[in-house]
Amino acid sequence: MGKRVLILTAGMGAGHDAVAAELARRMTAQDVEASVLDVLDLVPLRLGHGLRRMYAGMVRSAPWLYEGIYRSFFVSRRPPPASPLTALIAARLERRLREPAPDAVVSTFHVAAQAAGRLRDAGRLTVPSLVLVTDFAVHRMWLHAGNDRYLCPDERSARTVLERTGRPATGHAPVVRPEFRWARRAGDRLRTVAGAAPDDRLVLVSAGAWGVGRVMETARGLAASGRYVPVVLCGRNERLRRRVGGVALGWRDDMAELMAGAYALVDNAAGLTCREAFACGLPVISYRPIPGHGRDGAVAMARAGLSRYACSPGELVETLDRLKDEAVRKRRIRRAGALFDAVPAERVIRSVLG
Structure with a gap:
């Protein structure tokens, strides 16, 4: 080399x-x-x-x-x-x-x-x-x-x-591991891990690697709607995982497979997890983002048409409901997926190296 x-x-x-x-x-x-x-x-x-x-x-x-x-x-x-x-x-x-x-x-x-x-x-x-x-x-x-x-x-x-x-x-195209691009919108790994029924709509609720934010309130609101089963991704925060009343997962190395079986991702940081969801063809909704760069990133993604930003519990459920329309769902997935048509970062860097 x-x-x-x-x-x-x-x-x-x-x-x-x-x-x-x-x-x-x-x-x-x-x-x-x-x-x-x-x-x-x-x-x-x-x-x-x-x-x-x-x-x-x-x-x-x-x-x-x-x-x-x-x-x-x-x-x-x-x-x-x-x-x-x-x-x-x-x-x-x-x-x-x-x-x-x-x-x-x-x-x-x-x-x-x-x-x-x-x-x-x-x-x-x-x-x-x-x-x-x-x-x-x-x-x-x-x-x-x-x-x-x-x-x-x-x-x-x-x-x-x-x-x-x-x-x-x-x-540049998002830098995510290749397995996220290979993931399919089918599979039962998440359903098996969550112990969910065949007709449950599983919604991933991300708290990031550190397990921060008001995700417990988010999960309770989704469960109370009766329409969605929240699966809280607690990262490395074991205390949060123990406190979540419903399905809660710790740090996982099989996120691509889990995302492949989800209905949507509710995210609070506008970081890499969102890009991984875009790669999987999983719609993203920002809700109760962490302060600072998390909130600004959520706004920026929504303005670019890559995600939706819900501002209330009712709006969150309504935004999820709209994804039942297959045309709406495909349009959002296609818009986010277009990010991967950009030039790969490694190609740009390799050209600089000569």
């Missing part, structure tokens, strides 16, 4: 890591040596671990606090201010770039994009720096004009990035 690429991620939930891992797999298949680095591991004294715990705690127990931080520091048209954290990560990343030196750097997390852009702008990173944006709502922490190129979730977000950075930006 003559070329090397370093993929930067951060373990804030599972989405960024999953995208980085799948991208590395695809690059390896194209004879490119790919390595993945969590930039939070570059922070000394395990402070990166502390930042991860602090963020998870805010989203879980003080969402109003995270919302305030997000609105104050992430949402602005002005470039983000230089931060000690970014400077520290950039300095340590510069040392990591020498062992061995990559031919390109790809960031899949916004702090990584800031650190790599800073190094590239200062001439301390001498190879192309690309940013693979994983948020549909592109906030300013993703944006640094020192980066060479941006790969965005869709053309709408790409236009925003180009306008605000002046750097080349294009849409």
